[in-house]
Amino acid sequence: MTTDTAQVQQPTPGDDPDTVLTVRDVKKYFPLRQGIVFQRTIGHVKAVDGVSFELRKGETLGVVGESGCGKSTLGRLLMGLESPTEGSIKLLGHEMAGLKPGEMRRLRRDIQIVLQDPYSSLDPRMTVGDIVGEPFDIHPEALEGRERRKVLQDLLDVVGLNPDHINRYPHQFSGGQRQRIGIARALSLKPKVIVCDEPVSALDVSVQAQVVNLFERLQDEFGLSYVFIAHDLSVVRHIADRVMVMYLGKAVELGDEDQIYGTPTHPYTQALLSAVPVPDPRMKGRRDHIVLQGDVPSPANPPSGCRFRTRCWKAEDICAEEEPLLQIREGSDHLSACHFAKPREIIHTEAEPEGQDA
Amino acid sequence: MTETKTDVSAGPAKSPLRGVAFDESAPLLEVEDLKVEFHTRDGIAKAVNGVSFSLSEGETLGILGESGCGKSVTAQAIMGILDTPPARIAGGQVRFRGVDLLTMDEKLRRHVRANKIAMIFQDALSSLNPVFTVGWQLAESFRVHQGADRKQAKVRAVEMLDLVGIPAAKNRVNDYPHQFSGGMRQRVMIAMALSLKPDLIIADEPTTALDVTVQAQVMQLLADLQQEMKLGLILITHDMGVVADVADKICVMYAGNAVEQADVYQIYETPAHPYTKALLESIPRVDQKGQELTVIKGLPPALVNPPPGCLFHPRCTYAQDRCKVDVPPLYPVPGGRASACHYWEEVMGK
Numbered sequence: 001m002t003t004d005t006a007q008v009q010q011p012t013p014g015d016d017p018d019t020v021l022t023v024r025d026v027k028k029y030f031p032l033r034q035g036i037v038f039q040r041t042i043g044h045v046k047a048v049d050g051v052s053f054e055l056r057k058g059e060t061l062g063v064v065g066e067s068g069c070g071k072s073t074l075g076r077l078l079m080g081l082e083s084p085t086e087g088s089i090k091l092l093g094h095e096m097a098g099l100k101p102g103e104m105r106r107l108r109r110d111i112q113i114v115l116q117d118p119y120s121s122l123d124p125r126m127t128v129g130d131i132v133g134e135p136f137d138i139h140p141e142a143l144e145g146r147e148r149r150k151v152l153q154d155l156l157d158v159v160g161l162n163p164d165h166i167n168r169y170p171h172q173f174s175g176g177q178r179q180r181i182g183i184a185r186a187l188s189l190k191p192k193v194i195v196c197d198e199p200v201s202a203l204d205v206s207v208q209a210q211v212v213n214l215f216e217r218l219q220d221e222f223g224l225s226y227v228f229i230a231h232d233l234s235v236v237r238h239i240a241d242r243v244m245v246m247y248l249g250k251a252v253e254l255g256d257e258d259q260i261y262g263t264p265t266h267p268y269t270q271a272l273l274s275a276v277p278v279p280d281p282r283m284k285g286r287r288d289h290i291v292l293q294g295d296v297p298s299p300a301n302p303p304s305g306c307r308f309r310t311r312c313w314k315a316e317d318i319c320a321e322e323e324p325l326l327q328i329r330e331g332s333d334h335l336s337a338c339h340f341a342k343p344r345e346i347i348h349t350e351a352e353p354e355g356q357d358a
Numbered sequence: 359m360t361e362t363k364t365d366v367s368a369g370p371a372k373s374p375l376r377g378v379a380f381d382e383s384a385p386l387l388e389v390e391d392l393k394v395e396f397h398t399r400d401g402i403a404k405a406v407n408g409v410s411f412s413l414s415e416g417e418t419l420g421i422l423g424e425s426g427c428g429k430s431v432t433a434q435a436i437m438g439i440l441d442t443p444p445a446r447i448a449g450g451q452v453r454f455r456g457v458d459l460l461t462m463d464e465k466l467r468r469h470v471r472a473n474k475i476a477m478i479f480q481d482a483l484s485s486l487n488p489v490f491t492v493g494w495q496l497a498e499s500f501r502v503h504q505g506a507d508r509k510q511a512k513v514r515a516v517e518m519l520d521l522v523g524i525p526a527a528k529n530r531v532n533d534y535p536h537q538f539s540g541g542m543r544q545r546v547m548i549a550m551a552l553s554l555k556p557d558l559i560i561a562d563e564p565t566t567a568l569d570v571t572v573q574a575q576v577m578q579l580l581a582d583l584q585q586e587m588k589l590g591l592i593l594i595t596h597d598m599g600v601v602a603d604v605a606d607k608i609c610v611m612y613a614g615n616a617v618e619q620a621d622v623y624q625i626y627e628t629p630a631h632p633y634t635k636a637l638l639e640s641i642p643r644v645d646q647k648g649q650e651l652t653v654i655k656g657l658p659p660a661l662v663n664p665p666p667g668c669l670f671h672p673r674c675t676y677a678q679d680r681c682k683v684d685v686p687p688l689y690p691v692p693g694g695r696a697s698a699c700h701y702w703e704e705v706m707g708k
Contacts, residue, residue, distance in 0.1 A: 206654040209641070233644050238642035281622045283645075
C-alpha cells in the first residue's frame with residue numbers, strides 16, 4: 001500500500017476509493033442492570049469508547065491489547081453483530097449502523113469473520129460441505145450459477161484441505177485443519193474485509209505458522225483486507241501493516257508496524273512490548289523490562305482523564321484532569337494518546353540479513 | 359516472619375518423612391527412563407516414553423513441547439497425581455534426593471508432595487475451591503501438615519500472601535477466589551505452593567492464561583522467589599519466549615519422547631534436533647519483521663499407533679530412509695547436550 005503515512009491516518013472525509021472500512025468515534029456501552037422485576041440501569045460497561053480508524057484495500061490492521069480492552073467487541077461491531085451505541089462504521093461507503101436486517105445481510109457479504117476457537121465455532125453435526133456452503137443458503141446469488149459442490153471443493157482446495165473430505169465432520173479434523181474450515185467459510189462469499197478474532201491463539205506453535213502463512217497467501221491472492229485482532233504481539237508484528245493498541249476501550253496508539261514496534265511513544269505500548277518474551281536467551285539482561293503494577297481497572301468505572309494513569313509511571317496531575325487525545329505528538333510521526341508521549345526503543349531489532357540462520 | 363515452635367523446613371516433629379533416608383548430597387531430582395501409558399479403547403498410548411533428566415537446587419529446567427507431547431503427564435507422574443487407571447507408570451524411576459518416589463508408600467508420598475515438591479497449575483480459577491476463602495485454602499496446609507491451629511494458620515496465610523505481593527493481604531485473606539483477578543489468583547497459587555517451603559516447584563503452564571503484562575509480573579515473582587529460596591523449578595510450557603527468559607536448561611519433548619536436552623543458550627543458538635530447529639524458525643518474533651514463516655508440515659503423530667522409526671520423520675526435512683526404521687537413541691552431543699536424531703551433526707552444521 002502507499003507509504004504516505006500522514007494520509008493513511010488522516011484521510012479526508014470524502015470517500016477514498018481505496019478505503020474499505022471507515023470507523024468514526026464508535027462506542028459500545030453495555031448497560032449494567034440491577035433488580036429482578038423492575039430493572040434499573042445502574043451504569044455502563046464502556047467496552048469500546050470512541051475508536052476511529054480506516055482500513056485500506058489489501059491492508060492488515062492489527063488490533064492488540066489485553067483481555068477486557070474491547071478488541072473483540074470492536075470486532076463484533078465491525079461485523080454488525082452488535083450495534084454501536086454511538087458513532088459510525090462505513091463499509092465500502094455504506095453506513096452499517098441502523099440498517100434493517102435485510103440490508104445488513106446484503107452488506108455482510110463483504111465482511112466476514114474468522115473466530116478464535118475452531119472447536120466451538122463449527123457445528124459438530126454439520127459436514128464440512130454444509131459448514132462452508134452455509135453462506136450460500138443465505139446468499140444463493142453468490143453462487144453466480146456455478147455448481148455448488150464444485151465451488152465448495154475449490155474453496156477447500158484454496159485453504160489447503162483435501163477437497164475429497166467435503167463430507168467429513170469437524171471432529172475428524174485437527175485444530176489447524178478446523179481453523180482452515182473456518183477460513184474457507186469466511187472466504188466463500190468473496191468478502192472484501194475479514195475480521196480475524198484471535199484466529200491462531202488456540203493453535204499449537206507448529207501449526208500456527210501454517211495458518212499465519214495461509215492468511216498471508218489468501219490476502220495476496222484475493223486482495224483481502226484484514227482486521228487482525230490478537231493478544232500475541234509477535235504474531236501481529238508478523239502479519240500487520242498498521243497496528244492499533246487498545247486499553248480499556250480506547251485506542252492509545254495507532255501507527256505503522258515499524259512505528260509501533262520500533263518507536264512506541266505511549267507508556268502502555270512500551271510496557272506491553274517490554275513484557276513480550278523474546279525467544280532468545282542472549283536478550284535476558286539486555287532488554288528493558290517495564291513491569292506494570294496492579295491490574296486493569298474495571299471498564300464500568302474507568303479512571304478519570306487518561307485511563308492508563310493508575311498504572312503509569314509517568315502520570316502527573318494533568319493525566320487525571322484532562323483526557324489525552326489520540327493525535328500526532330511532538331517528536332513522533334504517529335498517533336498517540338499520552339500527554340507525555342516520547343519515543344522509546346523497547347525492542348532492539350537485530351539488523352539481520354535475509355537469511356534466518358546464524 | 360515470626361518463627362513458631364514448628365520448624366518449617368524440617369517439617370513438624372511428627373513428620374513421617376523423618377524415617378526416609380533422603381540423601382542431601384544426591385541431586386535434587388533425577389528422572390530416569392520414565393514411562394507412562396494410557397489404556398484407551400483404541401489401544402495403549404505411550405504418553406511418556408522413556409524420559410530422563412536431572413535437576414539441582416536453584417536450577418530451572420524448562421520442558422518445552424506442544425499439546426499432547428507428554429509434558430504435563432511427566433509433571434503429574436513426578437508429583438504422583440496421575441489418575442491410575444487409565445494411566446499406568448510402565449517403568450523408570452523418579453528419585454528425589456536419591457529416594458525413588460515411584461516405589462514409595464502412598465501415605466509417605468503425600469507428605470513429600472506437600473513438604474518437598476509442590477505444583478502450580480495453569481488454570482488458577484479451577485484449581486481454587488470457589489466456596490472457601492483464599493485464606494482458608496492457604497491455611498489448610500499449615501493446619502494439616504504442621505498441626506497449626508486456626509489462628510496461627512491464618513497468620514501464616516497472610517504472611518504468604520504478603521510474600522507473593524498481594525496488596526492489603528490482611529483484608530484479602532478473607533476474600534473468595536472470584537474476587538481476585540487472574541494474575542492475583544496465580545499469585546495465590548504460588549503462595550500455596552510455597553507455603554510449606556518445598557525444595558522443588560513444578561509449574562505447569564503457569565502463565566498461559568494470563569495477559570503479557572501480568573505474565574511478566576508473575577514470572578518475575580516466580581524467578582525472584584526461586585532465587586531467594588534456592589528452589590529447583592521445572593517450568594512446563596509451550597512458549598519458547600518464556601523459557602528463554604527464565605530457564606537454565608531445556609528439555610524439548612515430542613510425542614512422548616525427550617528429543618533434545620541442552621543448556622538454554624546452546625539450544626537457541628544451535629539446535630541439534632530438527633524439531634527444535636523447525637520450532638524456532640516457525641514462531642513469529644516480536645523483534646523481527648515479517649518474513650515468511652518456515653512451516654512444519656503435517657501434524658504430531660497419534661500416540662496409539664505411532665509411526666515406526668523416529669516419530670518425527672514424517673515431518674522432518676532431514677529424514678532419510680534410516681529414520682523410517684531405526685528409532686534414534688538420545689545421542690550425546692558435545693557440550694553436555696543430547697539429541698535424539700541420527701543426523702544431529704548435519705542439523706547443527708547447517
